[in-house]
Amino acid sequence: MPEMIFxxxxxDGTESDCYSPSLVVRDHLVPGADYPVADFLARADAALTEASARVxxxxxxxxxxxxxxxxxxxxLCARxxxxxxxxxxxxxxx
Incomplete structure (x- = not known):
C-alpha cells in the first residue's frame, strides 16, 4: 500500500509533516490550498479515517x-x- 507525507x-507559520498510509489524502486535500481550520480538520479526518480503514x-x-x-x-487544530x-x-x- 503506497504511503505518503503531506x-x-x-x-502560526509552523510546518508539520503528516503521515498517511494511503494516497487517499489526494481525494480530500489539494497542495497549495488554504483551508479554514475546521474545514481542514474535517478533510484530514475523512482522509485519515478512510486510509486507516483501507489498511x-x-x-x-x-x-x-x-x-x-x-x-x-x-x-493542533484545537489551538x-x-x-x-x-x-x-x-x-x-x-
Whole structure:
C-alpha cells in the first residue's frame, strides 16, 4: 500500500509533516490550498479515517499511525480554532 507525507503550514507559520498510509489524502486535500481550520480538520479526518480503514480491509487491523496522526492534527487544530480567520495551508504531497 503506497504511503505518503503531506506537509502543512499552520496559522502560526509552523510546518508539520503528516503521515498517511494511503494516497487517499489526494481525494480530500489539494497542495497549495488554504483551508479554514475546521474545514481542514474535517478533510484530514475523512482522509485519515478512510486510509486507516483501507489498511484494516487489507491487513485485518486499523493503521495506528494514521489514527495517531489524526489525533495530533485534532490537537493542533484545537489551538487555532479560536480564530475564525485562521487557515491551514497544504504545502505539498511527498
Amino acid at each position: 506537509r502543512v503550514r499552520w496559522p 484494516q480491509a487489507r491487513y485485518g487491523f486499523p493503521c495506528s499511525r494514521a489514527l495517531g496522526q489524526l489525533q495530533t492534527i485534532r490537537t 487555532f480554532a479560536v480564530s475564525e480567520d485562521a487557515r491551514v495551508r497544504v504545502q505539498s504531497f511527498d
